[in-house]
Amino acid sequence: MKVKNEDKENGAGSNQNWLERLSQSNDFVREHTSLRDEEPFWISYYRTLISSDILHKDVLPYLHEQLPLEELKSRIPVQEIIFTRDADEIIQNILNGSLAIQKHQYDDECLLINIANSKFRDVGMATMESSALGPQVGFIEELDTNINLVRKRLPVPELLVKEMKVGELSKTRVAVLYMDGIADPENVNTVIQRIKDIQYDHIQDSSYIASMIEDNSNSLFPQSISTERADRVAAGLTEGKIIIAADGSPNLVILPITFMESFIAMEDYSYSWIISNFFRLLRLTAMFISTMISPMYVAIMTYHYELIPARLLDTLVGSRAAVPFAPFLEALFLELMIEMVKEAGIRLPLKIGQSLGVVGGIVIGQAVVEAGLTSNVLLILVGLGSLASYTSPVYKFSNTIRFIKFPVIFLAQWFGLLGVFLAFLITQIHLLRLTSLGRPYLSQYPIRNTSFQDLWVRLPFSMQKENPKTLRPQKKWKSTGKGKKTGPTNDFYE
Amino acid sequence: MINRSAFCLFLILLLSGCSFLPTNIVNEIDMSQGVGYDLAEKKNIKGTIVFPIFKRDKTSSTEVRTAIGKSSKEIRSILNNETRYPLVSGQLRVALYSKKIANKGITDFVDTLHRDPAIGSLVQLAIVDGGANELFKMKKYKNENVSIHVRELLEQNMKMGLLPQTNLQSFLFQLFQIGQDPYLPLIKNENGNIRITGMAIFKDDQYVTSIPMKDFFIFKALVDKNRTGLRQFILEHRDKIVLETLYSNAKYKVKIVHGKPEFTINLKMKTRLHEFAPSEKQRKAFDKKRYQKQVEQELEINAINIVNQFKEHKVDPLGLGAKYKEHYRGFNEKQWKMYYPNVKVTVNADVEILQTGTID
Structure with a gap:
């Protein structure tokens, strides 16, 4: 806030002020284009922001003649040229890569030529949301x-x-x-x-x-x-x-x-609607597995031994027989370990990250089981759960899934399956109350028929005729010829 | 705000160590999978509890412990004095009662099973001809989990064989339903093998009689809607025929004649021919109609016989009384008990042989 106030007090209208302020920085250049002082022009710019190529080819050649600034503006073959006196605007433009041209050293009016050097990476593949089929292009930083x-x-x-x-x-x-x-x-x-x-x-x-x-x-x-x-x-x-x-x-x-959109991959539209429905269901199931599987383990192993089928008793209890910790600590320990491996895998440089995945996943896990610190059944469950958390095509959402199981594990330890159900209930209530830009987030209630065209399920394109109603679109139908069969009518035969 | 969240964090850390409910961590309990009750001297009972001991990366071994006491929970608390972990009953799979104890009535011991919320209603009950304790301690099943063995033995016979469906739930239903008596499978240690030998029929909760293996087919047809079971019929001229049930359903009809109930049981069966050995070795196609008729007659006689046996012992496992009660508002239990030994029951069997095999 302070910076802004100073701006207003000192900057407005005063030529020298902006010059003084900018020239404190060493990459700021202020030059005179000719040897004699009374001749044109004074140019100032940030060396690091401009493209010297454009400066030398397109701007400097025009600066040898004595011309009024307006005339100069029409001559220089650069698109963005502004003529101004406003100090704030001058500062702002110079900071964005403009070249300021003044006739005399202390002139207020100033010609701003945008010769910003914008070097960005090329448009490349979408790395976080990659897909096997469909467009691969990803956005860049510009x-x-x-x-x-x-x-x-x-x-x-x-x-x-x-x-x-x-x-x-x-x-x-x-x-x-x-x-x-x-x-x-x-x-x-x-x-x-x-x-x-x-x-x-x-x-x-x-x-x-x-x-x-x-x-x-x-x-x-x-x-x-x-x-x-x-x-x-x-x-x-x-x-x-x-x-x-x-x-x-x-x-x-x-x-x-809406909530369900986090389970929709753009790839879904590249497959037959039946197959893409299967994948959507799979992702939804994976979310439940990921959030519920370790809490269920904790709840059942701590409280509800009655629920274990007789044939599983040997496997489940046998694997836990010599484990010195309570199921809660065991699960928390393994989950945290897996999360650490994941986190380290993301933070580490790419090449080390790959080998870490192997080390973390297999070697540590195996060693922990062999040492008798956790049961191998839990290792399988936790591994499955962490795998399942990444099925969501939206990265932010998969982080939510990653996190949300921890409070559920705590509830499972305190209240058993009641706690797991409580967690489910609290989440459901929260989701029902949640809005995205004032629109219902969960989209379960009120029930909209459009939710069953392309949200919870994806019907064939011929049956996706309406835009989602929760968004209150001004255009109801996707295609203007709503009754007629237009476009790809049946992707089943394509 | 910071204080409050710090307090919350502290609480979470504190509380995660403890839990709000009593815990039963699986490897710190001994889960009884089978219980058995025998009579002991001085009006005491001898209770046997079977529970597995789990070892890391090994198959579990089974422990069988016995104690004498007055009630099943007393037996458990006595046995608790000698087990490493507390004994719990949530994994109970099978409960056995010796014939002697069943003669005196088993409600007292079944009661504890249905009062405990940890015990499911699908626990298998069975009556042991001999001692339950000896059956659990049989040498042959020492390395095997004997309670699971008994349970699976019973369940596979109920699912695929001739044994009528029973469990704790059905037993309690039949016990508390007015106008029906329960029945449970009867098992026996025969030459070192556990075998199903018959069906124990109760009068209220007391064992009265049993029906032998050969009557299972008709009994199951009368009490269960079933899809399984194989039976051999020896018909006239010693024709041997083996039929498998594909579908069977018994419908009970009640008619009140002169104030007394009369029952008609319409037994409908669809079967498959499994084996056919005619006495006269002729090259003739299988005469379906003729044999259907003969099988029907055989089944009707069979059914009447076992109904008569029930009437003789004044037991009603078919639930005729309950069916009478459903139809007749003026049902009186005492009166019904008087009527029962002389009640008229007719059986109409309708057997259809649907599949006769590929070669005919």
């Missing part, structure tokens, strides 16, 4: 490229982009994308309003914004999807969802979303 990727998929004028700057220090460009005529204007206004209300010094990633504007920031469940897949973004836009993109972030935020 906003314009990302919007370009989306626009290529939706070449219609209805795709609108609203840009704003967020972050008092970072001045991050944030873009809100939506389809005019489909997205609910109320949603759009809410998102824009909430982004405008953000007061924070720096925004490094679109996830910052996502967590700042979400309805309940204390929830474990992400109320938006961060994706690096252009197809997911485009598909969301056509349904009436709103996308938030931030410069410097390879992830775009989709909202509002």
Whole structure:
């Protein structure tokens, strides 16, 4: 806050001030283009921000003649040229890679030529959300490229982009994308309003914004999807969802979303609807397995020995026979160990990470069982559970699954199966109350027929005719020829 | 806020050490899988408890312990004095009662089973011809879990064989239902083998009589809707025929004639021909109609015979009284008991041989 106040007090209108402030930095360059002082021009820029190529080829050759700045503006073959006197604007543009040209050293008016050097990596494969089939392209850290990727998929004028700057220090460009005529204007206004209300010094990633504007920031469940897949973004836009993109972030935020969307992979649409339904069900089951399997083990082994089938008794109890810890400590120990292996695998450099997976998973696990610290049945269950937690195609959501089992393990230790059920109940209540941009998150209630076209199940394309009702889209039908058979009518025969 | 969350964290750490309910950690309990009751001197009973001892990476061994006391829970507390871990009953799979104790009535010992919420209703009950204690201690089953053996022996015969379906739930239902007497399988140690020898029929909770193995087919057909079971019929001219039930259903009809009930049992059966050995070795196709008729007659006689046997002992495992009560509002138990020995029961069997095999 202090920085901002000083800005206002000292910066406005005073030429020398911005010069002084900027020249404190060593990479700031201020030069005169000719030897004599009264001749043009004074140029100032940040050496580290501009492209010297453009500077030498396209700008400097025009600076030898005595010309008024307006004339110069029309001559220089660079697109973004601004003529201004406003010190704030000058500072801002110079910081974004502009070259400032002044006629005299202490002139107020100034020509700003954008010759920013933007070096980014090329558009590459989506690494976090990879898929076997379907488009592989992933977003990168540059906003314009990302919007370009989306626009290529939706070449219609209805795709609108609203840009704003967020972050008092970072001045991050944030873009809100939506389809005019489909997205609910109320949603759009809410998102824009909430982004405008953000007061924070720096925004490094679109996830910052996502967590700042979400309805309940204390929830474990992400109320938006961060994706690096252009197809997911485009598909969301056509349904009436709103996308938030931030410069410097390879992830775009989709909202509002529902719970089940975290189990939908874009790959689902590449398969037959029957097979993709199987996968959706599999992912949902995997979530239950992952969150419930170790708590169930703790509950049953601690309290409910009656539930063990007679034929499993030997395996289950035999494997625990010499374990010195209570099932709770045993499970907590193994779960924490697996989580540590996972965490280390992510933090370590790529090449070491791979070998660590093997070391952590097999060697330590085997050793722990051999040492008699845990039962091998639990090792299988925990391994299965941690595997299952990664089936969700949305990374943020799989982290939620990873975390959520720990409180359930505690409840299982305190109350047995009652505790496990309590955890289920609390989660269910929480999910029912949770909203994403004011829309119901769980989408179980109220029941919408669109939820059974493409959410809980995916019907063939010929039967996915409506846009999801929970989003209150302005366009009800996906295709204008709603009655007629249009487009791919039956993907069964394709 | 920070104070509160720190307090919560402290509580979580503190509480995770303890639990709000009494725990039964699986490897710190001895799970009784079978119990047996025998009569002992001076109105005492001899209780036997079978429980497995688990070893790491080895198959479990079975421990059989016996104590004498007045009630089953007293026996358990006596036995607790000699076991490493507390004995618990949640894994109980089978409860055996000796014939002698069954003669005196077994409600007292079944009672504890259904009062304990840890014990499921699918526990198998059986009557032992001889001592339950001796059966559990048989040398042959020393390395095997004898209680699981008995349970699986009974269950496979109920599922695939001729033994009618029974368990704790069915026993209690039959016991408490007015107008029906329970029945349980009868097992015996025969030359070092555990065998099912018959069906023990109770009068209320007291063992009265038993039906032999050869009557199982018709008894099961009368009490269960079943899909299994094989039976051999020796018909006229010593024709031998073996039939397997594909479907059987007995329907009881009650008619009140002069204030007295009369029962008609319509037994419908669909069967498959398994074996056929005619007396006259002729090259003739299997005469389905003729043999169906003969089998029907045989079954009807068979059924009447066992009903008569029940009437003689004044026991009603078929639940005729209960069916009478369903139909007649003025049902009076005393009156019914008077009627029962002379009640008229007719059986109509309808046997259909559906499959005769590939070569005919």
